[in-house]
Amino acid sequence: MQLRDVLFSQGFGTRRHCEALIRTGQASIAGRRCLDPQEPVATDGLVFCVEGQEWPFHAHALLMLHKPAGYECSQKPSAWPSVMTLLPGPLRNRGVQPVGRLDQDTTGLLLLTDDGALIHRLTSPKHHVPKIYEVVTDEPVTPEQLNRLRSGVVLRDDPRPVRATACEATGTCSLRLTLTQGKYHQVKRMMAAVGHRLQRLHRSGFGALRLPDDLPEGQWRWLDSPADIFGSAVG
Numbered sequence: 001m002q003l004r005d006v007l008f009s010q011g012f013g014t015r016r017h018c019e020a021l022i023r024t025g026q027a028s029i030a031g032r033r034c035l036d037p038q039e040p041v042a043t044d045g046l047v048f049c050v051e052g053q054e055w056p057f058h059a060h061a062l063l064m065l066h067k068p069a070g071y072e073c074s075q076k077p078s079a080w081p082s083v084m085t086l087l088p089g090p091l092r093n094r095g096v097q098p099v100g101r102l103d104q105d106t107t108g109l110l111l112l113t114d115d116g117a118l119i120h121r122l123t124s125p126k127h128h129v130p131k132i133y134e135v136v137t138d139e140p141v142t143p144e145q146l147n148r149l150r151s152g153v154v155l156r157d158d159p160r161p162v163r164a165t166a167c168e169a170t171g172t173c174s175l176r177l178t179l180t181q182g183k184y185h186q187v188k189r190m191m192a193a194v195g196h197r198l199q200r201l202h203r204s205g206f207g208a209l210r211l212p213d214d215l216p217e218g219q220w221r222w223l224d225s226p227a228d229i230f231g232s233a234v235g
Contacts, residue, residue, distance in 0.1 A: 001040070002038045002041070003022055003034055003036065003037055003039045004018045004019050006041055006043065006046070006048065006057060007022070007027065007050065010055060010090055010094060011089070011090030011092070013093065022036070023035060026050060027048065027049065028048070029047075029048050030047075055090070060113060061091060061113055061115075062112075062113045062225070062226065062228075063091070063096070063112050063113070064110065064211070064221055064223055065083060065087075065111075065218075065219070066217050067083055067108060067109075067110040067217075068107060068217040069107050072104050073101035073102055083098060084096075086220065087112070096114045097114070098110055098112050099111040099112065099119050099206075100182055103185065103188075106201045106202070107202045107203075108211055109205065109206050111209075112220075121226075122206075122229065125181060129229070129230075130178050130180050130205070130206075131182075131203060132204050132210075133176070133177045133187050133204070134201075134203075134204050135176070135177055135187060135191065135201055136173060136198065136200035137191065137196040138197040138198075141174075141196065143169075145194040148193075148194050149163065150163060150164055151163060153194060155183070155186075155193060156189070158183070164177045164178060164179060165178045165179060165180050166178035178205075187201055188201070206229060207231065208229060208230060209223075209228050
């Protein structure tokens with residue numbers, strides 16, 4: 001791939017702008033300044049530098065973000081800033097988007113990618129990709145309520161029961177829910193169905209992936225491949 005096309009594919013602007021970055025000496029590979037926009041480059045394992053910042057080449061961008069409260073998972077937010085503002089310009093330019101949504105007051109693991117097929121695979125109900133939520137409630141949670149969440153509760157706008165794939169107490173007023181569905185405000189509505197209001201909601205896992213303890217709120221990290229999410233089940 002020509003160097004200008006590498007920069008273009010990774011979100012550094014139009015091809016003309018990428019050519020200008022190269023011709024003005026702002027692109028380098030392995031410490032060598034590159035001045036020819038048409039220089040052929042092998043992309044396998046490529047790490048290049050633009051304007052002093054290193055970037056690994058990814059045919060498809062796939063990353064995880066530790067979402068803070070106070071951000072909307074939308075490119076056109078209505079009341080709160082978009083999570084996209086937490087990402088650098090090249091990632092926004094290449095069209096990454098959240099995989100599903102977390103409410104503005106929900107924190108935790110958010111996946112983003114520009115791979116449409118992967119988004120469908122991760123969000124389609126037929127694939128049953130589990131999501132793990134840490135829930136803090138307003139009052140103590142009883143064993144009976146945990147059993148109801150496991151066996152299924154009916155939400156106001158849907159006569160079909162929804163249930164947690166797994167559910168366990170983690171404290172007097174806290175629990176861990178694993179869901180494979182993706183209904184609107186599902187955790188909040190399930191907890192309301194058993195008589196609780198949420199004090200805090202945090203997503204700690206998506207598929208086989210867990211939010212790392214060393215990834216601060218508001219920060220993001222590349223993922224190597226979908227296998228990080230699907231684990232041994234990836235095809």
